[in-house]
Amino acid sequence: TPAPAAVAPSVSHTMMLRIFFAICISLVLINSAYAQQSNSDLPTGAVRGIVTDSTGKPLSNVHVSAAYYGDTTDRNGEFQIDMLEPGIHVVEAWRRDLITEKLNIKIEKNTKEVQLRMHRATEACCMLDGRWEITLIVYNDMRKDANSEGKGVKGTILFSQNYKIQLVSKRGPSDPTLDEFGKYNIDLTSILGKNFTSATTNTIFAGPDSSDILTEVHGYISSANEVRINLIPRMSHGGISMEGKITGNKLINGTWHKRDFATKVTGHFIMKRLPK
Numbered sequence: 088t089p090a091p092a093a094v095a096p097s098v099s100h101t102m103m104l105r106i107f108f109a110i111c112i113s114l115v116l117i118n119s120a121y122a123q124q125s126n127s128d129l130p131t132g133a134v135r136g137i138v139t140d141s142t143g144k145p146l147s148n149v150h151v152s153a154a155y156y157g158d159t160t161d162r163n164g165e166f167q168i169d170m171l172e173p174g175i176h177v178v179e180a181w182r183r184d185l186i187t188e189k190l191n192i193k194i195e196k197n198t199k200e201v202q203l204r205m206h207r208a209t210e211a212c213c214m215l216d217g218r219w220e221i222t223l224i225v226y227n228d229m230r231k232d233a234n235s236e237g238k239g240v241k242g243t244i245l246f247s248q249n250y251k252i253q254l255v256s257k258r259g260p261s262d263p264t265l266d267e268f269g270k271y272n273i274d275l276t277s278i279l280g281k282n283f284t285s286a287t288t289n290t291i292f293a294g295p296d297s298s299d300i301l302t303e304v305h306g307y308i309s310s311a312n313e314v315r316i317n318l319i320p321r322m323s324h325g326g327i328s329m330e331g332k333i334t335g336n337k338l339i340n341g342t343w344h345k346r347d348f349a350t351k352v353t354g355h356f357i358m359k360r361l362p363k
Contacts, residue, residue, distance in 0.1 A: 131169070131170050131171060131172060131173075131196065132171050132172075132173060132194040132195050132196050132197055132198065132199065133167060133168060133169040133170075133171060133194075133197075133198040133199070134153055134167070134168050134171060134176070134178060134192060134194065134198070134199045134201060135165075135166070135167040135168075135198050135199070135200055135201075136151075136165070136166060136167075136178075136200055136201035136202055136203065137160075137163070137164045137165050137166075137202050137203075138151065138160050138164045138166065138180050138188075138202075138203045138204075138205060139164055139202065139203075139204050139205070140185075140204070140205060140206070140207070141204060141205075141206050141207075143204075145160070145162070145163050145164025145165075146160060146164050146182070146185070146205060147160050147161060147162045147163075147164060148160065148182060149164070149166075149180050149181065149182045149185070149205070150180070150181045150182065151166045151168065151178065151179070151180050151181075151203070152168075152178070152179050152181075153168050153171060153176045153177065153178045153179070153192075154171055154172070154176055156168045156169070156170060156171065167198075171194045172194070173194055173195055173196065174193070174194060175191060175192070175193055175194075176191070176192055176193075176194050177189055177190070177191055178190045178191075178192055178201060178203070180203045180205060182205070183208075183307070183309040183310075184207065184208055184309070185205040185206065185207060185208055185310070186205060186206050186207070186208045186310050187310060187313065188203045188204070188205045190203055208309060208310035208311055209310075209311045210311070211265070211307075211308040211309060211310075211311060211312075212308065212311050212312050212333065212336065213308065213333065213336040214246075214265065214267065214308065215246040215267045215269075215306050215307075215308065215314070215316075216246050216247065216248065216267060217245075217246060217247075217360055217361070217363065218243060218244070218245050218246075218360075218361045218363075219243065219244045219245075219246075219339075219358045219359065219360055219361060220241065220242075220243055220358065220359045220361055221241065221242055221243065221244055221271075221273065221356060221357070221358045221359075222239055222240070222241050222356060222357045222358075223239060223240050223241075223242075223273070223275075223278065223327075223343060223354060223356045224237075224238070224239040224354045224355055224356070225237065225238050225239070225278050225352060225353075225354040226353065226354050226355065227351070227352070227353045227354070238277060238278050239278075240273060240274060240275065240277055240278050241273075242271060242272050242273025242274065243271070243272045243273070243361070244269060244270075244271045244272075244273075244304055244316075244358070245269045245270055245271075245272075245304075246267045246268070246269035246304065246306065247268075247269050265307055265308075266305065266306075266307050267305075267306050267307060268304060268305055268306075269303070269304045269306075270303040270304055271303055271304050271318055273318070275318075275327070278352070278354075279327075279345060279352060303318065303319055304316065304317070304318055304319070305317045305319065308333060312332050312333050312334070313330075313331075313332060314329075314330070314331050314332060314333050314339050314341065315328070315329070315330055316328075316329040317329070317346075326345075326346045327343050327344070327345055327346065328343065328344055328346050329341055329342070329343040329356055330342060330343075331356065331358075336360070337359065337360045338357070338358070338359055338360070339356075339357070339358035340355075340356075340357055341355065341356060342354070342355050342356070343355070343356050
């Protein structure tokens with residue numbers, strides 16, 4: 088029995104398919120053109136400039152930041168930061184051996200040219216070595232269903248030479264500060280949740296060049312009295328970064344934030360040195 092002949096689609100049906108596909112393609116092209124136009128119309132500007140010392144000599148390896156963006160100066164002291172929204176921004180230049188420089192600028196839909204002049208910092212006033220009592224307070228928690236704002240937690244931090252891999256008075260002319268290491272005893276789950284686990288180890292693992300150091304606490308004092316401390320509970324991510332100033336070798340005040348791209352939790356802290 089011969090197979091039945093295929094029935095050709097009607098002209099009207101074929102035409103409807105062509106019209107349908109033509110409409111789909113048109114919508115895609117219109118949407119793409121609109122997106123490109125919207126991106127080109129974004130009201131963003133940029134800041135570009137140079138960082139020098141007090142004599143006008145360009146400074147390399149200076150970290151420059153504005154809003155959520157940043158750049159590092161090249162060997163000519165030059166940097167550029169893009170994607171800045173119009174308005175007043177604080178441009179901050181920082182390097183361990185220099186006094187931090189800040190500049191308020193007004194960003195419009197163009198590129199702002201600036202120059203920052205930095206001065207050498209005096210030697211650090213003291214060291215973190217010893218035991219500290221710390222209080223962490225939450226004042227901003229952007230996590231979903233978060234209820235930690237206003238809460239606080241207390242604990243202790245121990246900086247000790249027993250946890251230091253390498254302690255030198257100078258690692259080079261551009262970095263005279265000392266890295267100090269230790270461990271903390273703080274229950275952070277009440278303010279950061281159960282997923283914020285305790286430290287993975289109390290031991291430092293370091294290779295020949297100390298490039299793969301893993302420790303619970305890392306800190307240093309630069310520019311005479313500026314303190315930076317990191318609490319590190321995991322090998323690759325997470326933890327808390329703290330920045331503050333030390334007064335009289337016994338008291339540190341500053342702010343902290345959770346090091347996490349997905350959520351933002353910030354607050355302030357106070358550290359008091361405990362007697363030996």
